[in-house]
Amino acid sequence: xxxxxxxxxxxxxxxxxxxxxxxxxxxxxxxxxxxxxxxxxxxxxxxxxxxxxxxxxxxxxxxxxxxxxxxxxxxxxxxxxxxxxxxxxxxxxxxxxxxxxxxxxxxxxxxxxxxxxxxxxxxxxxxxxxxxxxxxxxxxxxxxxxxxxxxxxxxxxxxxx
Amino acid sequence: xxxxxxxxxxxxxxxxxxxxxxxxxxxxxxxxxxxxxxxxxxxxxxxxxxxxxxxxxxxxxxxxxxxxxxxxxxxxxxxxxxxxxxxxxxxxxxxxxxxxxxxxxxxxxxxxxxxxxxxxxxxxxxxxxxxxxxxxxxxxxxxxxxxxxxxxxxxxxxxxxxxxxxxxxxxxxxxxxxxxxxxxxxxxxxxxxxxxxxxxxxxxxxxxxxxxxxxxxxxxxxxxxxxxxxxxxxxxxxxxxxxxxxxxxxxxxxxxxxxxxxxxxxxxxxxxxxxxxx
Numbered sequence: 001x002x003x004x005x006x007x008x009x010x011x012x013x014x015x016x017x018x019x020x021x022x023x024x025x026x027x028x029x030x031x032x033x034x035x036x037x038x039x040x041x042x043x044x045x046x047x048x049x050x051x052x053x054x055x056x057x058x059x060x061x062x063x064x065x066x067x068x069x070x071x072x073x074x075x076x077x078x079x080x081x082x083x084x085x086x087x088x089x090x091x092x093x094x095x096x097x098x099x100x101x102x103x104x105x106x107x108x109x110x111x112x113x114x115x116x117x118x119x120x121x122x123x124x125x126x127x128x129x130x131x132x133x134x135x136x137x138x139x140x141x142x143x144x145x146x147x148x149x150x151x152x153x154x155x156x157x158x159x160x161x
Numbered sequence: 162x163x164x165x166x167x168x169x170x171x172x173x174x175x176x177x178x179x180x181x182x183x184x185x186x187x188x189x190x191x192x193x194x195x196x197x198x199x200x201x202x203x204x205x206x207x208x209x210x211x212x213x214x215x216x217x218x219x220x221x222x223x224x225x226x227x228x229x230x231x232x233x234x235x236x237x238x239x240x241x242x243x244x245x246x247x248x249x250x251x252x253x254x255x256x257x258x259x260x261x262x263x264x265x266x267x268x269x270x271x272x273x274x275x276x277x278x279x280x281x282x283x284x285x286x287x288x289x290x291x292x293x294x295x296x297x298x299x300x301x302x303x304x305x306x307x308x309x310x311x312x313x314x315x316x317x318x319x320x321x322x323x324x325x326x327x328x329x330x331x332x333x334x335x336x337x338x339x340x341x342x343x344x345x346x347x348x349x350x351x352x353x354x355x356x357x358x359x360x361x362x363x364x365x366x367x368x369x370x371x372x373x374x375x376x377x378x379x380x381x382x383x384x385x386x387x388x389x390x391x392x393x394x395x396x397x398x399x400x401x402x403x404x405x406x407x408x409x410x411x412x413x414x415x416x417x418x419x420x421x422x423x424x425x426x427x428x429x430x431x432x433x434x435x436x437x438x439x
Contacts, residue, residue: 014167015166015167015168015169016171016173016215017166017167017169017170017171017203017213018166018167019166019200019204022166038204038205039200039201039204039205040197040200040201040264040267040268043265043267046267049270052241052270053266053267053270054267054270054271055197055267055268055271057200057204058196058197058200058201058268058271059196059200059271060171060193060196060200060215062171062173062215063196063215063217101266101267104266116266117266119265119266120264120265120266120267120268121265
């Protein structure tokens with residue numbers, strides 16, 4: 001089945017109802033997406049489908065046919081320094097999901113918008129304040145890579161950024 | 162568990178009529194769309210069914226539009242689409258409020274109103290809104306279409322008036338006269354299943370519906386009648402506490418639910434005072 005994964009066109013064979021989370025981790029070897037609760041409560045497995053955050057544990061693989069899937073591996077920037085500086089990442093299991101949920105925010109989001117965007121992401125270490133401080137008003141909230149039609153174009157874009 | 166999910170069959174019709182034929186001829190099939198409820202059960206092995214019908218590709222079930230004076234919401238409308246719809250915001254702002262309080266952005270991006278209705282949970286957040294708005298559930302089978310008033314759609318705990326060969330295609334909402342009010346009480350703002358959820362309309366004949374206080378979402382006609390004839394709020398609260406049948410469960414107790422329902426009724430009445438029939 002064809003879909004776009006982090007800006008690249010891919011063709012992956014997997015059962016239609018297999019969880020997108022498992023397809024990413026097992027069939028695509030992208031283990032940055034974490035499994036937390038497995039029932040859509042914790043947000044650890046958050047990825048973007050067509051730019052919108054979803055819980056990959058609740059998405060059947062069949063539903064991403066022809067869609068753009070972006071995982072933590074596809075974010076242009078790695079963990080922002082602010083998240084480290086503010087103590088917004090400790091054990092780290094929630095961090096990829098937090099980053100993906102925040103990726104849908106525009107630049108310089110207010111603290112209220114960050115809290116709303118992260119309402120579905122549980123963190124048991126930080127108490128959230130560090131995460132919100134790090135992401136609110138951030139100049140460069142990580143954005144997903146721009147989708148490109150052909151793999152070559154996508155790679156070029158990656159190199160440039 | 163991933164392997165268990167991998168063994169299940171998915172039928173993917175291209176059109177509504179194909180979907181309805183599959184339901185009739187190839188059943189039993191479990192329809193799926195946003196999967197925000199279904200996948201929890203499937204993953205934890207509480208759903209025995211093995212064959213599923215994918216509705217997500219059916220364009221006939223999409224869209225939010227106005228048909229003459231009726232708001233028509235396609236069954237596949239997601240909570241995010243409801244929140245963003247200027248039409249819903251103008252006609253039924255309490256549905257926007259309810260949708261904003263469902264789950265999280267991740268859930269709102271996937272969950273559908275048709276799924277919330279079909280899932281038939283007494284705690285479904287949009288359901289009291291649809292009850293007070295006197296919505297009509299539009300159901301289709303190969304044999305044709307029928308329109309079931311919300312009031313008679315639920316026949317018991319997690320039971321609906323639908324047959325296994327039928328699909329919800331849309332929800333129709335007539336114009337709502339009066340000031341609309343909504344409140345969800347849960348353990349926290351996001352991701353919480355409601356302890357109590359209430360929607361109400363302040364009009365000469367007030368309409369009030371509650372979730373999580375009975376086997377189904379319920380209107381409370383006796384309480385509405387007390388307020389309609391000018392009874393005091395204290396009298397209406399007493400009536401309400403008799404009229405609902407809450408239970409003790411993992412989320413709350415019957416006593417808490419009775420008391421808080423009565424408090425919410427008073428809050429509705431005071432916050433909408435002086436603006437009746439607007």
